[in-house]
Amino acid sequence: MTKAERLLAILTYLRGRHRAVRAQQLADHLNVSVRTIYRDIESLALQGVDIQGEAGVGYRLSEGDSLPPLSFTVDELEALTFGARLVKACADPELTQALDQALQKIRSVLPAKKQHEIERRRAPMLVATQIDTSLSRYASDIRHAIQQERLVQFGYRDEHGTETERRVQPLGLVYWGYCWHLVGWCLLREDYRVFRLDRLQSLLELEQPFCREDVSMGDYLSQYAPDAQTDFWAL
Missing domain, CATH: 2.30.30 (SH3 type barrels.)
Incomplete structure:
Protein backbone atom coordinates (compact mmCIF):
# COMPACT_ATOMS: atom_id res chain seq x y z
CA MET A 1 0.00 0.00 0.00
CA THR A 2 1.41 3.39 -1.02
CA LYS A 3 1.37 6.40 1.30
CA ALA A 4 -1.37 8.04 -0.79
CA GLU A 5 -3.53 4.93 -0.51
CA ARG A 6 -2.82 4.74 3.23
CA LEU A 7 -3.85 8.38 3.81
CA LEU A 8 -7.12 7.75 1.99
CA ALA A 9 -7.65 4.58 4.03
CA ILE A 10 -7.15 6.51 7.28
CA LEU A 11 -9.70 9.13 6.23
CA THR A 12 -12.19 6.46 5.22
CA TYR A 13 -11.70 4.61 8.51
CA LEU A 14 -12.14 7.76 10.62
CA ARG A 15 -15.21 8.86 8.68
CA GLY A 16 -16.89 5.56 9.38
CA ARG A 17 -16.68 5.96 13.15
CA HIS A 18 -18.38 8.36 15.54
CA ARG A 19 -15.91 7.79 18.37
CA ALA A 20 -12.22 8.60 18.58
CA VAL A 21 -9.87 5.96 17.16
CA ARG A 22 -6.55 5.15 18.84
CA ALA A 23 -3.34 5.17 16.81
CA GLN A 24 -2.77 1.49 17.67
CA GLN A 25 -6.20 0.64 16.26
CA LEU A 26 -5.34 2.38 12.99
CA ALA A 27 -1.94 0.69 12.91
CA ASP A 28 -3.51 -2.76 13.36
CA HIS A 29 -6.12 -2.02 10.69
CA LEU A 30 -3.51 -0.96 8.13
CA ASN A 31 -0.78 -3.36 9.27
CA VAL A 32 1.78 -0.61 9.86
CA SER A 33 3.61 0.78 12.89
CA VAL A 34 2.12 3.33 15.27
CA ARG A 35 4.95 5.69 14.32
CA THR A 36 3.82 5.49 10.68
CA ILE A 37 0.29 6.43 11.76
CA TYR A 38 1.65 9.46 13.63
CA ARG A 39 3.48 10.60 10.49
CA ASP A 40 0.41 10.03 8.32
CA ILE A 41 -1.82 12.00 10.70
CA GLU A 42 0.69 14.86 10.57
CA SER A 43 0.69 14.73 6.75
CA LEU A 44 -3.11 14.93 6.65
CA ALA A 45 -3.09 17.86 9.07
CA LEU A 46 -0.57 19.72 6.90
CA GLN A 47 -2.92 19.25 3.95
CA GLY A 48 -5.70 21.00 5.86
CA VAL A 49 -7.66 18.01 7.15
CA ASP A 50 -9.10 18.93 10.56
CA ILE A 51 -8.20 15.88 12.65
CA GLN A 52 -8.80 16.25 16.37
CA GLY A 53 -6.41 14.28 18.57
CA GLU A 54 -6.28 13.85 22.32
CA ALA A 55 -3.68 11.90 24.28
CA GLY A 56 -5.10 8.69 25.67
CA VAL A 57 -8.32 9.08 23.66
CA GLY A 58 -7.43 8.96 19.97
CA TYR A 59 -8.21 10.70 16.69
CA ARG A 60 -11.41 11.74 15.01
CA LEU A 61 -12.49 14.06 12.21
CA SER A 62 -14.29 17.27 13.03
CA GLU A 63 -17.86 17.49 11.75
CA GLY A 64 -16.78 19.84 8.97
CA ASP A 65 -14.47 17.19 7.56
CA SER A 66 -16.98 14.35 7.74
CA LEU A 67 -17.50 14.21 3.99
CA PRO A 68 -17.87 11.02 1.96
CA PRO A 69 -14.73 9.97 0.06
CA LEU A 70 -14.77 10.71 -3.66
CA SER A 71 -13.40 8.66 -6.52
CA PHE A 72 -12.57 10.15 -9.92
CA THR A 73 -11.97 8.46 -13.25
CA VAL A 74 -8.91 9.48 -15.27
CA ASP A 75 -11.16 11.40 -17.68
CA GLU A 76 -12.71 13.32 -14.77
CA LEU A 77 -9.28 14.11 -13.34
CA GLU A 78 -8.11 15.30 -16.76
CA ALA A 79 -11.13 17.62 -16.98
CA LEU A 80 -10.47 18.98 -13.47
CA THR A 81 -6.78 19.58 -14.25
CA PHE A 82 -7.47 21.34 -17.54
CA GLY A 83 -10.27 23.39 -16.00
CA ALA A 84 -7.93 24.41 -13.19
CA ARG A 85 -5.36 25.67 -15.69
CA LEU A 86 -8.03 27.78 -17.37
CA VAL A 87 -9.13 29.24 -14.02
CA LYS A 88 -5.54 30.04 -13.01
CA ALA A 89 -5.15 32.05 -16.22
CA CYS A 90 -7.84 34.52 -15.16
CA ALA A 91 -8.47 34.18 -11.42
CA ASP A 92 -7.33 36.45 -8.61
CA PRO A 93 -4.33 35.34 -6.46
CA GLU A 94 -6.49 34.21 -3.52
CA LEU A 95 -8.60 31.91 -5.68
CA THR A 96 -5.50 30.63 -7.50
CA GLN A 97 -3.86 29.70 -4.18
CA ALA A 98 -6.99 27.88 -3.01
CA LEU A 99 -7.10 26.02 -6.32
CA ASP A 100 -3.47 24.92 -5.99
CA GLN A 101 -4.16 23.62 -2.48
CA ALA A 102 -7.22 21.69 -3.65
CA LEU A 103 -5.30 20.08 -6.51
CA GLN A 104 -2.45 19.16 -4.16
CA LYS A 105 -4.91 17.37 -1.87
CA ILE A 106 -6.22 15.38 -4.83
CA ARG A 107 -2.70 14.50 -6.04
CA SER A 108 -1.64 13.38 -2.55
CA VAL A 109 -4.17 10.54 -2.53
CA LEU A 110 -3.90 9.49 -6.18
CA PRO A 111 -2.36 6.11 -6.91
CA ALA A 112 0.93 6.37 -8.81
CA LYS A 113 -0.62 4.85 -11.95
CA LYS A 114 -3.30 7.53 -12.14
CA GLN A 115 -0.78 10.29 -11.45
CA HIS A 116 1.37 9.10 -14.34
CA GLU A 117 -1.63 8.91 -16.70
CA ILE A 118 -2.75 12.45 -15.78
CA GLU A 119 0.73 13.84 -16.43
CA ARG A 120 0.88 12.01 -19.77
CA ARG A 121 -2.45 13.48 -20.89
CA ARG A 122 -1.62 16.92 -19.51
CA ALA A 123 1.50 17.48 -21.64
CA PRO A 124 -0.23 18.22 -25.02
CA MET A 125 -2.82 20.59 -23.47
CA LEU A 126 -1.62 24.17 -23.02
CA VAL A 127 -3.35 27.34 -21.82
CA ALA A 128 -1.56 30.32 -23.37
CA THR A 129 -3.96 33.04 -22.17
CA GLN A 130 -2.79 35.12 -19.22
CA ILE A 131 -4.76 38.26 -18.42
CA ASP A 132 -3.42 41.44 -16.88
Whole structure:
Protein backbone atom coordinates (compact mmCIF):
# COMPACT_ATOMS: atom_id res chain seq x y z
CA MET A 1 0.00 0.00 0.00
CA THR A 2 1.41 3.39 -1.02
CA LYS A 3 1.37 6.40 1.30
CA ALA A 4 -1.37 8.04 -0.79
CA GLU A 5 -3.53 4.93 -0.51
CA ARG A 6 -2.82 4.74 3.23
CA LEU A 7 -3.85 8.38 3.81
CA LEU A 8 -7.12 7.75 1.99
CA ALA A 9 -7.65 4.58 4.03
CA ILE A 10 -7.15 6.51 7.28
CA LEU A 11 -9.70 9.13 6.23
CA THR A 12 -12.19 6.46 5.22
CA TYR A 13 -11.70 4.61 8.51
CA LEU A 14 -12.14 7.76 10.62
CA ARG A 15 -15.21 8.86 8.68
CA GLY A 16 -16.89 5.56 9.38
CA ARG A 17 -16.68 5.96 13.15
CA HIS A 18 -18.38 8.36 15.54
CA ARG A 19 -15.91 7.79 18.37
CA ALA A 20 -12.22 8.60 18.58
CA VAL A 21 -9.87 5.96 17.16
CA ARG A 22 -6.55 5.15 18.84
CA ALA A 23 -3.34 5.17 16.81
CA GLN A 24 -2.77 1.49 17.67
CA GLN A 25 -6.20 0.64 16.26
CA LEU A 26 -5.34 2.38 12.99
CA ALA A 27 -1.94 0.69 12.91
CA ASP A 28 -3.51 -2.76 13.36
CA HIS A 29 -6.12 -2.02 10.69
CA LEU A 30 -3.51 -0.96 8.13
CA ASN A 31 -0.78 -3.36 9.27
CA VAL A 32 1.78 -0.61 9.86
CA SER A 33 3.61 0.78 12.89
CA VAL A 34 2.12 3.33 15.27
CA ARG A 35 4.95 5.69 14.32
CA THR A 36 3.82 5.49 10.68
CA ILE A 37 0.29 6.43 11.76
CA TYR A 38 1.65 9.46 13.63
CA ARG A 39 3.48 10.60 10.49
CA ASP A 40 0.41 10.03 8.32
CA ILE A 41 -1.82 12.00 10.70
CA GLU A 42 0.69 14.86 10.57
CA SER A 43 0.69 14.73 6.75
CA LEU A 44 -3.11 14.93 6.65
CA ALA A 45 -3.09 17.86 9.07
CA LEU A 46 -0.57 19.72 6.90
CA GLN A 47 -2.92 19.25 3.95
CA GLY A 48 -5.70 21.00 5.86
CA VAL A 49 -7.66 18.01 7.15
CA ASP A 50 -9.10 18.93 10.56
CA ILE A 51 -8.20 15.88 12.65
CA GLN A 52 -8.80 16.25 16.37
CA GLY A 53 -6.41 14.28 18.57
CA GLU A 54 -6.28 13.85 22.32
CA ALA A 55 -3.68 11.90 24.28
CA GLY A 56 -5.10 8.69 25.67
CA VAL A 57 -8.32 9.08 23.66
CA GLY A 58 -7.43 8.96 19.97
CA TYR A 59 -8.21 10.70 16.69
CA ARG A 60 -11.41 11.74 15.01
CA LEU A 61 -12.49 14.06 12.21
CA SER A 62 -14.29 17.27 13.03
CA GLU A 63 -17.86 17.49 11.75
CA GLY A 64 -16.78 19.84 8.97
CA ASP A 65 -14.47 17.19 7.56
CA SER A 66 -16.98 14.35 7.74
CA LEU A 67 -17.50 14.21 3.99
CA PRO A 68 -17.87 11.02 1.96
CA PRO A 69 -14.73 9.97 0.06
CA LEU A 70 -14.77 10.71 -3.66
CA SER A 71 -13.40 8.66 -6.52
CA PHE A 72 -12.57 10.15 -9.92
CA THR A 73 -11.97 8.46 -13.25
CA VAL A 74 -8.91 9.48 -15.27
CA ASP A 75 -11.16 11.40 -17.68
CA GLU A 76 -12.71 13.32 -14.77
CA LEU A 77 -9.28 14.11 -13.34
CA GLU A 78 -8.11 15.30 -16.76
CA ALA A 79 -11.13 17.62 -16.98
CA LEU A 80 -10.47 18.98 -13.47
CA THR A 81 -6.78 19.58 -14.25
CA PHE A 82 -7.47 21.34 -17.54
CA GLY A 83 -10.27 23.39 -16.00
CA ALA A 84 -7.93 24.41 -13.19
CA ARG A 85 -5.36 25.67 -15.69
CA LEU A 86 -8.03 27.78 -17.37
CA VAL A 87 -9.13 29.24 -14.02
CA LYS A 88 -5.54 30.04 -13.01
CA ALA A 89 -5.15 32.05 -16.22
CA CYS A 90 -7.84 34.52 -15.16
CA ALA A 91 -8.47 34.18 -11.42
CA ASP A 92 -7.33 36.45 -8.61
CA PRO A 93 -4.33 35.34 -6.46
CA GLU A 94 -6.49 34.21 -3.52
CA LEU A 95 -8.60 31.91 -5.68
CA THR A 96 -5.50 30.63 -7.50
CA GLN A 97 -3.86 29.70 -4.18
CA ALA A 98 -6.99 27.88 -3.01
CA LEU A 99 -7.10 26.02 -6.32
CA ASP A 100 -3.47 24.92 -5.99
CA GLN A 101 -4.16 23.62 -2.48
CA ALA A 102 -7.22 21.69 -3.65
CA LEU A 103 -5.30 20.08 -6.51
CA GLN A 104 -2.45 19.16 -4.16
CA LYS A 105 -4.91 17.37 -1.87
CA ILE A 106 -6.22 15.38 -4.83
CA ARG A 107 -2.70 14.50 -6.04
CA SER A 108 -1.64 13.38 -2.55
CA VAL A 109 -4.17 10.54 -2.53
CA LEU A 110 -3.90 9.49 -6.18
CA PRO A 111 -2.36 6.11 -6.91
CA ALA A 112 0.93 6.37 -8.81
CA LYS A 113 -0.62 4.85 -11.95
CA LYS A 114 -3.30 7.53 -12.14
CA GLN A 115 -0.78 10.29 -11.45
CA HIS A 116 1.37 9.10 -14.34
CA GLU A 117 -1.63 8.91 -16.70
CA ILE A 118 -2.75 12.45 -15.78
CA GLU A 119 0.73 13.84 -16.43
CA ARG A 120 0.88 12.01 -19.77
CA ARG A 121 -2.45 13.48 -20.89
CA ARG A 122 -1.62 16.92 -19.51
CA ALA A 123 1.50 17.48 -21.64
CA PRO A 124 -0.23 18.22 -25.02
CA MET A 125 -2.82 20.59 -23.47
CA LEU A 126 -1.62 24.17 -23.02
CA VAL A 127 -3.35 27.34 -21.82
CA ALA A 128 -1.56 30.32 -23.37
CA THR A 129 -3.96 33.04 -22.17
CA GLN A 130 -2.79 35.12 -19.22
CA ILE A 131 -4.76 38.26 -18.42
CA ASP A 132 -3.42 41.44 -16.88
CA THR A 133 -3.57 41.13 -13.09
CA SER A 134 -5.35 44.50 -12.95
CA LEU A 135 -8.33 42.86 -14.64
CA SER A 136 -8.92 40.60 -11.64
CA ARG A 137 -8.08 43.04 -8.84
CA TYR A 138 -10.73 43.43 -6.18
CA ALA A 139 -12.23 40.06 -7.17
CA SER A 140 -11.41 38.43 -3.83
CA ASP A 141 -12.77 41.45 -1.93
CA ILE A 142 -16.00 41.33 -3.91
CA ARG A 143 -16.39 37.59 -3.35
CA HIS A 144 -15.96 38.16 0.38
CA ALA A 145 -18.60 40.91 0.36
CA ILE A 146 -21.02 38.61 -1.48
CA GLN A 147 -20.43 35.82 1.04
CA GLN A 148 -20.96 38.22 3.96
CA GLU A 149 -23.96 39.87 2.21
CA ARG A 150 -22.55 43.37 2.59
CA LEU A 151 -22.62 46.41 0.33
CA VAL A 152 -19.47 47.69 -1.38
CA GLN A 153 -18.48 51.25 -2.21
CA PHE A 154 -16.07 52.27 -4.96
CA GLY A 155 -15.09 54.98 -7.40
CA TYR A 156 -15.89 54.08 -11.00
CA ARG A 157 -14.65 55.53 -14.29
CA ASP A 158 -16.88 54.76 -17.30
CA GLU A 159 -15.80 54.41 -20.93
CA HIS A 160 -16.01 58.21 -21.38
CA GLY A 161 -13.74 58.89 -18.43
CA THR A 162 -16.52 60.16 -16.18
CA GLU A 163 -15.97 59.25 -12.54
CA THR A 164 -18.75 58.58 -10.03
CA GLU A 165 -18.94 57.19 -6.51
CA ARG A 166 -21.07 54.05 -6.27
CA ARG A 167 -22.61 51.97 -3.52
CA VAL A 168 -23.60 48.56 -4.80
CA GLN A 169 -25.18 45.36 -3.57
CA PRO A 170 -22.79 42.85 -5.22
CA LEU A 171 -24.50 39.84 -6.77
CA GLY A 172 -21.88 38.04 -8.83
CA LEU A 173 -18.68 38.09 -10.84
CA VAL A 174 -18.67 37.33 -14.55
CA TYR A 175 -15.60 36.68 -16.69
CA TRP A 176 -16.48 37.90 -20.17
CA GLY A 177 -14.55 39.56 -22.98
CA TYR A 178 -11.19 38.84 -21.30
CA CYS A 179 -12.20 40.86 -18.25
CA TRP A 180 -13.91 40.35 -14.90
CA HIS A 181 -17.19 42.22 -14.35
CA LEU A 182 -19.16 42.89 -11.18
CA VAL A 183 -22.92 42.49 -11.49
CA GLY A 184 -24.83 44.28 -8.78
CA TRP A 185 -27.73 46.46 -7.73
CA CYS A 186 -26.57 50.08 -7.89
CA LEU A 187 -28.08 52.29 -5.19
CA LEU A 188 -27.26 55.41 -7.22
CA ARG A 189 -29.11 54.26 -10.36
CA GLU A 190 -31.64 52.10 -8.49
CA ASP A 191 -31.20 49.35 -11.05
CA TYR A 192 -28.93 46.50 -12.06
CA ARG A 193 -25.53 47.59 -13.34
CA VAL A 194 -22.40 45.84 -14.61
CA PHE A 195 -18.97 47.25 -13.73
CA ARG A 196 -15.61 46.32 -15.24
CA LEU A 197 -13.16 45.60 -12.46
CA ASP A 198 -10.29 47.35 -14.25
CA ARG A 199 -12.27 50.61 -14.10
CA LEU A 200 -12.73 50.54 -10.33
CA GLN A 201 -10.64 53.25 -8.66
CA SER A 202 -10.97 51.84 -5.15
CA LEU A 203 -13.21 49.42 -3.31
CA LEU A 204 -14.39 49.23 0.29
CA GLU A 205 -16.57 46.58 1.90
CA LEU A 206 -19.13 48.37 4.07
CA GLU A 207 -20.66 47.22 7.33
CA GLN A 208 -24.10 47.83 5.81
CA PRO A 209 -25.90 44.56 4.97
CA PHE A 210 -27.74 43.84 1.72
CA CYS A 211 -30.70 46.20 1.36
CA ARG A 212 -32.71 44.34 -1.30
CA GLU A 213 -33.91 40.75 -0.94
CA ASP A 214 -35.73 40.77 -4.28
CA VAL A 215 -32.62 41.12 -6.47
CA SER A 216 -30.26 38.32 -7.45
CA MET A 217 -27.83 37.17 -10.10
CA GLY A 218 -30.45 34.82 -11.49
CA ASP A 219 -32.99 37.63 -11.75
CA TYR A 220 -30.48 39.84 -13.56
CA LEU A 221 -29.69 37.13 -16.10
CA SER A 222 -33.35 36.30 -16.69
CA GLN A 223 -34.09 39.97 -17.41
CA TYR A 224 -31.07 41.08 -19.39
CA ALA A 225 -29.40 37.94 -20.72
CA PRO A 226 -31.94 35.09 -20.82
CA ASP A 227 -30.03 33.24 -23.55
CA ALA A 228 -26.67 33.62 -21.83
CA GLN A 229 -27.35 32.04 -18.44
CA THR A 230 -25.51 28.85 -19.34
CA ASP A 231 -22.62 30.80 -20.94
CA PHE A 232 -21.67 32.79 -17.83
CA TRP A 233 -19.85 31.41 -14.85
CA ALA A 234 -20.93 33.42 -11.84
CA LEU A 235 -18.90 33.27 -8.64
